[in-house]
Amino acid sequence: MDAQQSLTEEQNATVETYCHGIDKFMVKFKESRDLEALTSIEEWNVLGMIYHLKTGDAKSAIIKYLVCHDEIFDIFTLFWKNLVKGKFSIFLKLKKKKKLLALLNIIGNLTDCSDEFNYAFGNKGLLTLLFRDLKTRTLGDTLICYALKIIYNSCWRVPENRVICREFVDTLQEYSQSTSPEIQAIAFLALSYIVDKSEVHKISLNEPCLKFLLHALRSAMSEPDGRSRVYFYSTFEVLQGLNQLAINDCNKLLIVELGGIDVLERILMEEGSSNEEKLWAARGIWQLAFKEENxxxxxxxxxxxxxxxxxxxxxxxxxxxxxxxxxxxVINEVFDIDDEFKGHTVKSEVSSGHVEGHIMISYQHASQERMLRVKRHLEESGYNVWMDVDKMKGDILDSMAKAVQRASVVLVCMSRKFKESQHCRTEATYAYTLKKDIIPLMLQDQFTTEDWLGALMGMKKYYPMFSDDLMRQCLPDLVSELSDRGKREKLDLALPLLDKVTGASNLTTHGPPENDVDRSGGIKDDKPTANEDEGNSRMQTSVDLVQWDEDVGEWLRSHGIDMSKDIFKKVEGIRLKQIKKLLNLAPEFCLTSLKDELGLSLRVVLSLVDALEKLSI
Structure with a gap:
């Protein structure tokens, strides 16, 4: 009853009432543990009342309390086994039959609204029980639908149950070929959460099945609570299911052909749609747009x-x-590399201010730790590396697009999760669209690059890096293939030219003096000699920028910088200090940001750099 601590007084009273009813029902059942006797226990009505409660904290607390009673699962097991064995026929002449069927439906319905209830079904072996009986192919359509709905709910809501169900993929495939569109739909939905995405051929929909799902979606959308009274699906779960099924490219085309975009557009446009529904509708459009025809x-x-x-x-x-x-x-920028249109002209323009130069690492988050080690090695080898662990700010898609545009080479880190990710597919196909050099890294043993990723990689040589030993062996070869592409030295060739333009006597002071940098990329602990300090001080004026206020404007004017620009009107001393530090630590990034992000002309950038070079902070 700990869950009640965060409830309101009214909610606590509701929970107490229902929990008391559950206790009474369980006591009555334990007295006989008999199926027929259940029909004489009026207290069973409490289960139906729980299901019809409004979704919220009180309902969750009540179901958690119910799950703590093993007897509810004993009741289900007793009931199911008698149904499967045909012993239920002894009740056919009894009026009690309706009560028993109602009780069975209520238990099944609870899997539609509780993760805890679904987890218990898997943990107590009840999913295996259902699969075992489904495999006999002796059940009628009503029982098949009932069993499949519990299996689907358990897989949709609880990832741990998917592992259990992996063993029975073949059984679900058999039912996905049923003559009943309803049975097909439930089987396909369950499969979409179970199969490895390299097995997407196992979730290829047919027209009657998809029409059933779209009817169910429209039916749910027409109800105030977003749950169909005919098909018993919610808008949210069908949307999420269609997204899962749309991973199969043939399904993408069929969904659009049968009017799926109309439904998604309606959800996005209606003010009554929840954020959750709009999220999955937008993700659906995103997924469907990967096919050029769509x-x-x-x-x-x-x-x-x-x-x-x-x-x-x-x-x-x-x-x-x-x-x-x-x-x-994806609609506006990304070209579909996995389609018949790939012979057409590919859009390859990039935004103004484009600067080629870095090595971009395109990876799925599960591979982050390994790719950070690759990043570190490349940086120590003198490369300018872009990886979203420390570069993403603001609009993620916009940041990604700029990163691809400015890349000399894109390292595509292949794994099953990379292939499944919409973000990763967007990133990799955009690199293809811009005709960027792509080098594949294999991060998962025995992973096969099929579908869109296989088309993207083609016959490219890849570097296996799914183990530490392989990584150590392959990194030198990767560096050799990269050659000068993305090297810092290559980018820095532009900096000495600033000497002639600005008259600065030593632009290498953007970074630490050469003697202070060891060849592994780290900064040495040794301090500069007295002579080095003295030499630097003669070139620069020492000031405390933090104390500057009105002085900033005057100082900028004195160095020929146009103060009429809005960008400079709010510049304070502390901002100048930050720019000065950034110029020292990351000159390429600083110069690019001043030009691209702040919209400064090259002349203004050079004037500002020259002025900052003469200041010591």
Whole structure:
């Protein structure tokens, strides 16, 4: 009853009442443990009342309390085994039959609203029990639907149950070929959460099945609470299920062909749609747009594009914003490398201010630790490396796009999770669209690059790095292949030219003196000699920038910088100090940011650099 501590007084009273009813029901059942006797226990009504409670903390607390009673699962097991064995027929002439069926439905329905209930079904072996009986192929359609719905709920809501169900993929595949669209739909939905994405051929929908799912979605959308009274699915779960099924490229085309985009657009446009529903509708558009045929059709839907842009600009939900951004980005920027259109002209323009130079690491988050080690090695070898662990700010898609545009080489880190990720697919296909040099790294043993990732990689040589030994062996070869692409030295060639333009006598002071940098990329602990200090001090004026206020404007004017620009009107001494430090620590990034992010002309950038070089902080 600990869960009650955070409830209101009214909620606590509700929980107490229901928990008391559960206790009475369980005591009655334990007295006989007989199936027929259940029909005489009026207290069983409490279970139906729990299901119809409004979703919230009180309902969750009550179901958690129910799950603590093993007897509820004993009741289910007793009931199911008698049904399967045909012993239920002894009740056919009894009026009690309806009560028993109602009780069975209630227990099944509870899997539709509780993670704890679903977890218990897996943990207590009840999913295995259902699969075992499904494999006999002797059940009628009603029992098949009932069993499959529990299995689907358990997989959708509780990832741990998917491991249990992996053993029975073949059984679900058999039912996905049923003559009943309803049975097909439940089997496909369950499979979509179980199969490895290299097995996407196992979730290839047919037209009757998809029509059933779209009918269920429209039915749910028409209800105030977003749950169909006919099909018993919620808008959210069907949307999420369609996203899972749309990983299969054939399904992407069929969903659009049968009007799926109309439904997704309606969800995005309706004010009554929840953020959760809008999130999965936008993700659906994003997923569908990876097929070029779909993208052509989506681009013609000006209302949909306007709606995505409007939601992106106005929503306060970061996930919804990101999904809309992703959809728009793929629709407008990314070319489908896995399609018959790949012979067409590929858009390869990049934004103004484009600067090639870094090595970009495109990876899925699960591989972050290993790729940080690769990043470190490349940096120590003199490369300028971009990796979103420390570069992403603001709009993630915009940051990614700029990173790809400015890359000399993109390292694509292949794994199953990379292949499954919408973000990773967007990133990798955008690199292909811009005709960037791509070098594959294999981060998972025995992983096969099929579908879009296989088309992207083609016959490219890849470097296996799924073990420490392989990484040590391959990194020198990777460095050799990269050659001068993305090398800091190559980028720094532009900096000495500033000597002639600005008259600065030593622009190498952007970074530490050469003697203070060891060849592994780290800074030595040795302090400069007295002569070195003296030499540097003669070149610079020592000031305390933090104390500057009005002095900043005068100082900027004295160095020929146009103070009419809005960007300089709010500059304070502490900001100048930060720019000066950034110039020392990361000159390439600082110069690019001043030019691209602040919109400064090259002349103004050079003037500012020259002025800052003469200051010592």
């Amino acid at each position: 993208k052509v059709k989506i681009r013609q839907r000006t209302t949909l594009l306007h709606t995505l842009k409007k939601i992106k600009e106005t929503t306060k939900d970061s996930d919804v914003k990101e999904a809309c951004s992703g959809a728009l980005f």
